[in-house]
Amino acid sequence: MHNLAEVAGLFDMRADFVNGHPYGSGHINDTYCAYYDQAGQRVRYIHQRLSTEAFKKPIELMENVGRVTEHSLKQLLEDGNPEARRRTLTCVPSVNGTPHAIDAKGNCWRTYPFIERARTYDTIESEAQATEAARAFGEFQKLAATMPGEPLHETIPGFHNTKQRFEHLVTAIEADTENRANDVQKEIDWFMARQSEGSKVVDMLEAGEIPLRVTHNDTKLNNVMLDDVTGEGVCVIDLDTTMPGSAVYDFGDMVRTATSPVAEDEVDTSKITMRMHMFEALVKGYLASAGSFLTDKERSLLAFSGKLLTMECGTRFLTDYLKGDVYFKIHRDGHNLDRTRSQIALAESIEAQMPEMEALVAKYSK
Numbered sequence: 001m002h003n004l005a006e007v008a009g010l011f012d013m014r015a016d017f018v019n020g021h022p023y024g025s026g027h028i029n030d031t032y033c034a035y036y037d038q039a040g041q042r043v044r045y046i047h048q049r050l051s052t053e054a055f056k057k058p059i060e061l062m063e064n065v066g067r068v069t070e071h072s073l074k075q076l077l078e079d080g081n082p083e084a085r086r087r088t089l090t091c092v093p094s095v096n097g098t099p100h101a102i103d104a105k106g107n108c109w110r111t112y113p114f115i116e117r118a119r120t121y122d123t124i125e126s127e128a129q130a131t132e133a134a135r136a137f138g139e140f141q142k143l144a145a146t147m148p149g150e151p152l153h154e155t156i157p158g159f160h161n162t163k164q165r166f167e168h169l170v171t172a173i174e175a176d177t178e179n180r181a182n183d184v185q186k187e188i189d190w191f192m193a194r195q196s197e198g199s200k201v202v203d204m205l206e207a208g209e210i211p212l213r214v215t216h217n218d219t220k221l222n223n224v225m226l227d228d229v230t231g232e233g234v235c236v237i238d239l240d241t242t243m244p245g246s247a248v249y250d251f252g253d254m255v256r257t258a259t260s261p262v263a264e265d266e267v268d269t270s271k272i273t274m275r276m277h278m279f280e281a282l283v284k285g286y287l288a289s290a291g292s293f294l295t296d297k298e299r300s301l302l303a304f305s306g307k308l309l310t311m312e313c314g315t316r317f318l319t320d321y322l323k324g325d326v327y328f329k330i331h332r333d334g335h336n337l338d339r340t341r342s343q344i345a346l347a348e349s350i351e352a353q354m355p356e357m358e359a360l361v362a363k364y365s366k
Contacts, residue, residue: 002107004034007047010101011092011111015043025122028054029240033114044114045092049107050100055240058108059100060153065110065239066091066099067152068214072143086115087235088143118225118234128231130258130278131285133224136233137216137254138290141247144214145293151244152214159217159241160249162312163199166191169315172322180322184337187318190344194311201246201301201308210297215245219253233285247290247298248305254282255306256313260346264313265338269345274306274353280360287364299365303357307350314343 001022008017013036020034023046030049035042050058069089076084092111094101101109124130158164173181173188181188204210216223216236223238257264259278262271283302287294320327321336328336350357 002030002032002049004032004047007032007101007103007109007111008034008036009095010103010109011094012097013045013092013111014038018042020047044116046112046114048110048112050110050240052108055155057153057155061155061240062091062098062100062108062110064152064155064242065089067147067149068144068239068242069099071147072140075143075146083234085113086118087139089115089235089237089239115225115235115237117228119228120222120225120237122222124221124258124278127277127281129226130221130281131288132226132231132233133221133258134233134251134254134282134285135289136224136236136285137219137250138286138288139233140216140236141213141250142289142293147214151212152242154243156241156243159243160245160309160312161202162308162315163202165312165315165319166195166198169319169322172319176322178322178324184318184321184340187337187340187344191311191315191318197304197308198311198315200304201248204297204301205246210246210248210295210301212244213247214242215247215250217241217243217245217249217253219250220257221254247294248301249309251282251286251290251302252305252307252309254286255279255350256310256343256346258282259306260342262342264342265335266342267338269341272342272345272349274346274349274357276353276356276360279306279357283360283364287361291365299361302361303354306357307347307354310343310347310350314340314347317343 004020005017015036015038018035018037020032023033024031028051032047034045034047052058055061069091072088073084073090076087089112091099205212218241224233225235227234259274260272266272317336317339325336330336
């Protein structure tokens with residue numbers, strides 16, 4: 001437990017700190033909900049200490065977050081949105097005017113006003129929730145698409161560079177430091193047969209065929225707050241991986257994380273399928289907001305993007321397995337191999353249903 005009263009003094013709160021407590025279920029940053037007295041009214045804020053183990057460039061990360069949230073709020077206000085300050089995270093400036101503050105121990109902190117009357121869901125419970133979450137991510141991209149100035153910092157180089165992820169897998173296969181390659185030759189062959197597909201979006205970005213955009217890069221549907229009453233997607237949160245990328249990366253990761261009915265480490269791969277009704281819910285919501293700015297080539301990649309991001313995740317799991325499970329936390333022997341096989345099963349299900357998926361994208365693009 002950090003001294004939140006001292007943290008409060010680092011920011012231009014314009015309110016009196018009352019008390020606070022740990023908040024949420026995140027495993028990376030330290031998050032606290034703090035209560036303040038603001039002219040006799042009790043209000044809440046979120047204080048977060050960024051993990052410098054997970055994020056090596058916290059200042060650049062917060063410069064990205066500050067730019068995106070400031071621009072989003074400006075756009076919402078200019079558009080006359082009556083809930084502008086509820087539709088985007090807002091950085092409370094430090095006493096030095098920056099979107100972050102450094103305490104006496106060198107910890108990097110940020111502060112957001114608490115988004116009231118909305119919550120996140122660890123498990124999406126309905127198609128309507130999937131639609132609203134996807135629409136909110138599209139709205140996030142739409143607001144950021146008009147942001148002026150230089151590109152954001154690339155705080156995690158190559159994060160969604162699937163071409164590079166395949167190259168890392170090849171290196172791990174050739175090194176075979178744990179003598180595991182012979183036992184997973186079937187999985188290796190599966191990925192190698194699809195290596196050329198891993199380069200598709202990267203090559204199009206480099207050739208200028210699709211634009212480099214501001215993207216969230218971690219579009220799990222529990223990163224969207226849904227209104228307690230209406231169920232509407234209100235605000236996209238967890239902006240730590242916001243940086244330059246392709247819009248299709250964000251949509252593809254929604255498909256990967258939302259369309260399978262089981263966890264990504266499910267051992268029984270017969271349970272794994274890409275549920276078409278959930279894909280349709282995502283397409284419907286996403287194109288309702290993002291459809292206004294996506295190019296035709298970006299739209300043409302939406303169905304494929306689910307397969308691409310699923311393959312990318314699978315290569316990461318298999319690479320880690322071959323290297324001795326040094327990156328992803330495991331809870332049993334062969335855990336990363338189970339994760340690999342589940343991603344393969346999901347990608348195969350997507351492959352089998354690609355024509356219908358493309359037809360749905362065309363339907364909602366009209």
